[in-house]
Amino acid sequence: MTEEEKEKQFQQRIDAGEKIEPRDWMPEAYKQTLFRQISQHAHSEIIGMQPEGNWLLRAPSLRAKKILLAKIQDEAGHGLYLYSAAETFGIDRTEMIAMLHSGKAKYSSIFNYPTLTWADMGAIGWLVDGAAIVNQTMLAKCSYVLYSRAMIRICKEEGFHQRQGYEIIAKMMNGTTAQRNMAQDSLNRWWEPSLMMFGPHDSESTHSKDSMKWKIKVESNDTLRQRFIDRTVEQAHHIGLTIPDKNLKYNKTTMHWETSEINWDEFWSVVKGNGPCNYQRISHHIHYHNEGKWVRDCATAFEKSREKENSSISI
Amino acid sequence: MKTKDALYNYCLRLADSNMIHGQRLAEWCSRGPFLEEDIALSNMSLDMFGQAEMLYEYASSLSEDELSADDIAFRRSEREYFNCLLVEQENGDFAQTMMKVFLYSAFAKQLYESLLNSNDETLSGFAAKAIKEVKYHLRHSSEWLIRFGNGTDESKMRVQQAVTNLWRFTQDMFEMNDADTALIDNGISFTTDTLFAKWQLNVNEIFAAANINTPEINNTITGGHNGIHTERLGVMLCEMQYLQRAYPDAKW
Ligand SMILES: [Fe+2]
Ligand SMILES: [Fe+2]
Numbered sequence: 355m356t357e358e359e360k361e362k363q364f365q366q367r368i369d370a371g372e373k374i375e376p377r378d379w380m381p382e383a384y385k386q387t388l389f390r391q392i393s394q395h396a397h398s399e400i401i402g403m404q405p406e407g408n409w410l411l412r413a414p415s416l417r418a419k420k421i422l423l424a425k426i427q428d429e430a431g432h433g434l435y436l437y438s439a440a441e442t443f444g445i446d447r448t449e450m451i452a453m454l455h456s457g458k459a460k461y462s463s464i465f466n467y468p469t470l471t472w473a474d475m476g477a478i479g480w481l482v483d484g485a486a487i488v489n490q491t492m493l494a495k496c497s498y499v500l501y502s503r504a505m506i507r508i509c510k511e512e513g514f515h516q517r518q519g520y521e522i523i524a525k526m527m528n529g530t531t532a533q534r535n536m537a538q539d540s541l542n543r544w545w546e547p548s549l550m551m552f553g554p555h556d557s558e559s560t561h562s563k564d565s566m567k568w569k570i571k572v573e574s575n576d577t578l579r580q581r582f583i584d585r586t587v588e589q590a591h592h593i594g595l596t597i598p599d600k601n602l603k604y605n606k607t608t609m610h611w612e613t614s615e616i617n618w619d620e621f622w623s624v625v626k627g628n629g630p631c632n633y634q635r636i637s638h639h640i641h642y643h644n645e646g647k648w649v650r651d652c653a654t655a656f657e658k659s660r661e662k663e664n665s666s667i668s669i
Numbered sequence: 670m671k672t673k674d675a676l677y678n679y680c681l682r683l684a685d686s687n688m689i690h691g692q693r694l695a696e697w698c699s700r701g702p703f704l705e706e707d708i709a710l711s712n713m714s715l716d717m718f719g720q721a722e723m724l725y726e727y728a729s730s731l732s733e734d735e736l737s738a739d740d741i742a743f744r745r746s747e748r749e750y751f752n753c754l755l756v757e758q759e760n761g762d763f764a765q766t767m768m769k770v771f772l773y774s775a776f777a778k779q780l781y782e783s784l785l786n787s788n789d790e791t792l793s794g795f796a797a798k799a800i801k802e803v804k805y806h807l808r809h810s811s812e813w814l815i816r817f818g819n820g821t822d823e824s825k826m827r828v829q830q831a832v833t834n835l836w837r838f839t840q841d842m843f844e845m846n847d848a849d850t851a852l853i854d855n856g857i858s859f860t861t862d863t864l865f866a867k868w869q870l871n872v873n874e875i876f877a878a879a880n881i882n883t884p885e886i887n888n889t890i891t892g893g894h895n896g897i898h899t900e901r902l903g904v905m906l907c908e909m910q911y912l913q914r915a916y917p918d919a920k921w
Contacts, residue, residue: 403699403707410695414912414921415739416722419695420715426698427711434704447704472912472921522921530919638699646702648827649763652820659819 368569373499376442384568387561388498389443390459391570393450396436398462399429401635405469406478414472421518422475428511435507439500455640457627464551466629473526473533473540479519481541481548481586487512488582489552497569520589527593534594541590542598548586549613550621552579558618580610587611675851676789677731678751679858681741682848682894684724685752688742689902690773691717692909693760702763709809713770716802723798727791743913747896747903754893755838757902761831764817764824768831771810775871776842777803779864788856811875818879828881836884838899841891843868848894 355363361381367374374380403426410426413419437447453459464482469475487509494505523540526533553575556562565571590597601614624632670678694714701707725738732741755773760766781803784796817828843861852858876883892898912921 400699400704407698410698411692411908412911414743414919416718416725416742417739418921420718420722423695423698423711423715423718427708427715430704430708430711434708437704525921529921530916532916533919642700642702645700646706646763648821648823649702649706652816652824655824656816656820 365567368497368567371569372497373502374497375499383564384570385443387564387568387570388501389440389445391565392436392440392501392504393445393453394460394462396433396440396450397454397459398465399433399436401461401465401639402429402482404635404638405465405467405631406475408469409472409475412472413475418475418522425479425515425518428515432504432508432511435504439504442500451639451643455636455643457636460625461635462551463621463624463629464547465635466624466631467543467547468631470543471536471540473523473536474544476519476522476526476537477540477544479515479517480523480589481519481544482551483512483515483519484586485548485551485582487516488578488585492571492573492578495569495572501570523595524593527595538595541595545598546616546620549579549583549616550624552576552582554618554621583611583613670847670851672851672855672857673731675848676857677728678848679852680724680728680731682751682753684721684728684742685750686756686773686777686893687717687724688721689750689752689905690756690769691715691721692905693756693758693769694766696760697766706763710766713806713809716806720795720799720802723795727795743910747898747906749896750898750902750906751894751896752902753838753842754890754899755835755842757893757899757905758835758838759901761834762827764813764827765831765834767810767813767817768828768835770806771814771875772835772839772872773842774803774806774810775875776839776864776868778807779867779871780861783859783864787858792857807871814875814879814881818881825880828879832876832881833884833886837886837888837890840889841893844891844894846894 360379364374364379364381364384374384406422406426406429410419410422413422437450440450441447450459454461464485469478490505490509490512494502494509496502496505523537526537553559553562555576556574559575562571562575566574587597587602597613599614601612603612604610605612623629627633691714694710694717697707697710697714699707701710721742722738725742728741729736729738736744753773755769758769760769778800781796781800784792785800787793787796814828817824843865845861849858849860853860873883875881890899912919
C-alpha cells in the first residue's frame with residue numbers, strides 16, 4: 355500500500371469513529387500533533403504544581419492543607435500518567451523535560467500568572483480546573499485511545515478540584531469584608547486568563563483544522579469557551595461575585611452570556627514568554643531538576659552495582 | 670501534674686511533631702529529584718497532616734477552653750509547641766531530608782508500637798492507624814539511605830554530612846518530663862528507655878548497610894518537649910500561621 359492509500363484508509367477509520375491504538379499505523383503529522391499535545395499537557399500539570407504549591411505552607415486550616423496538598427499530588431499523578439502516554443511515541447520523559455527547558459515545548463499559559471492571595475487557591479480550582487474539565491471532557495472523545503483513556507480518568511479528579519476550589523471562594527464570600535474583597539480581587543485577576551485557556555479563535559489557531567479532521571479535538575475553541583462562560587457566570591452570580599467585564603450580558607435569543615473581546619495581545623505576549631511568571635516557572639523547574647541530578651545518578655549507580663554484585667543486602 | 674493536663678500536653682507533643690514534620694515535607698512539593706519521588710514526599714507529608722489532625726481533634730475534645738483542632742494547630746506561639754527539635758530542622762538536600770525521615774520514623778514506629786498497649790483507647794487506636802503509615806516512611810527512607818551509602822562518591826559524602834547535621838537532635842525525641850511521669854503512672858504512655866534501645870538497634874542496622882558512621886559528638890540539644898526550640902521553628906510558624914494572624918476573625 356502506498357503512503358497515500360494508508361492515509362486515506364486512516365482517515366476513513368477516523369471518520370467512521372474508530373479509535374487509534376498505539377500499534378496502529380498513523381500519519382507522521384498525526385503522531386507529531388498528538389505527541390506535542392500530550393507532552394505539553396503533561397508539562398502543564400507539572401508546572402501547575404508551582405502556583406498552588408506557593409500557598410501550601412500557608413493553608414489556613416488542617417482540612418484546607420490536606421485538600422490542597424492532595425490536589426497538587428493529583429496533578430503530579432496526571433503529569434506522570436500523561437508522560438507515559440506521550441512516551442508511546444518513542445520519546446522518553448528525560449527528552450521531554452529537555453524540550454520543556456529549552457522552550458521547544460510549551461505548557462498552559464495560565465500558570466504564568468502569580469498566586470497572590472489564598473483566594474487564588476479557590477480561583478484556580480474553580481476556574482482553571484473548571485476550564486480544564488470543559489476541554490478534557492471533549493478530549494475524552496479523542497481518536498487516540500490512550501489520550502482519551504487518560505482524559506476519562508483525569509476528568510473525575512478535576513471535578514473534585516473544581517468543587518473544592520469553588521468551596522474555598524464561596525466560603526470567603528460568606529466571610530468577613532476582607533475575605534469577600536480578596537475573593538472578588540482574585541476573580542478579577544483570573545477571569546480573563548482562564549478564558550484564554552481555550553486558545554485563540556479557531557480562525558487564528560494553527561493546529562485546529564488538522565486536529566478537528568483527525569478528531570483529536572471534536573469541538574472548536576470558541577464553542578468550548580462559551581460553554582465555560584455560561585457555566586461560570588451563573589456560579590459567580592450565585593455566590594455574589596461580579597464578573598469583571600462591563601460588556602457582560604445575557605442574550606435571550608442565543609441563550610448565551612456575551613463577553614468582551616479577549617485581550618489577544620496579552621495572550622500572545624504570555625505565550626511568547628513575557629508573562630509575569632514565565633521565567634520564574636521554568637527557572638524553578640530547571641533549578642530543582644538540576645538539584646536532583648545527584649539523586650538520580652546515585653539511584654542509577656546503585657541499581658547497576660546491585661545487578662553486578664547480586665548482593666545479599668536486603669532492603 | 671493532673672492526668673488530663675498531662676494527656677493534653679502529650680497529645681500536643683505528638684501532634685506538633687507530625688504537623689511540623691509534615692510542613693517540612695510539604696516544602697518539597699514541586700522540588701523533588703524526580704516526579705515519582707515528589708509524589709512520595711507529598712504522600713508522607715499528607716500522612717503527617719492526617720496524624721496531626723487526629724491528635725489535635727483529641728486534644729480539642731480534652732480542651733477546657735473549647736478550642737477547635739485548628740485553633741490548637743494554628744494559634745499558639747513558639748513556646749507553646751512541643752514537637753521534637755529534629756523535625757523542625759531545615760530539609761537541606763534530599764539526603765538530609767531522608768535522614769530526618771528515617772531517624773524520626775524509626776522513633777515513631779517504636780513509640781506507636783508501645784502505645785498500642787496504652788490504657789487510653791484513643792491513643793492506642795491512633796497508634797494502630799499511624800503505625801502502618803510510619804512503617805512505610807521508615808522503609809522508604811531506609812532504602813534511600815542504603816542507596817546513598819552504596820551509590821556515588823557524592824551521595825556517600827552527602828549522607829554522611831546529613832547525619833552529622835542532624836545527630837545532635839536525636840536524643841531530644843526521647844526526653845521525658847512531668848507529663849510523662851503522670852501518664853506512665855496511669856499506663857497511658859511508657860518510659861522511653863526501652864524505645865531508645867530498640868531505636869538504636871534499628872539505626873545501627875541501617876547505618877551498617879549504608880556504610881554510614883554514627884557521629885561521635887557530645888553536643889546534644891534538647892528542649893522541644895518543654896517548648897524550648899531551635900531558631901528554625903519561629904520562622905516556620907510565621908509562614909504557617911500567616912492567615913490566622915493577619916485575619917484573626919476569618920474562617921476559611
Ligand atoms: Fe490535572
Ligand atoms: Fe486539577
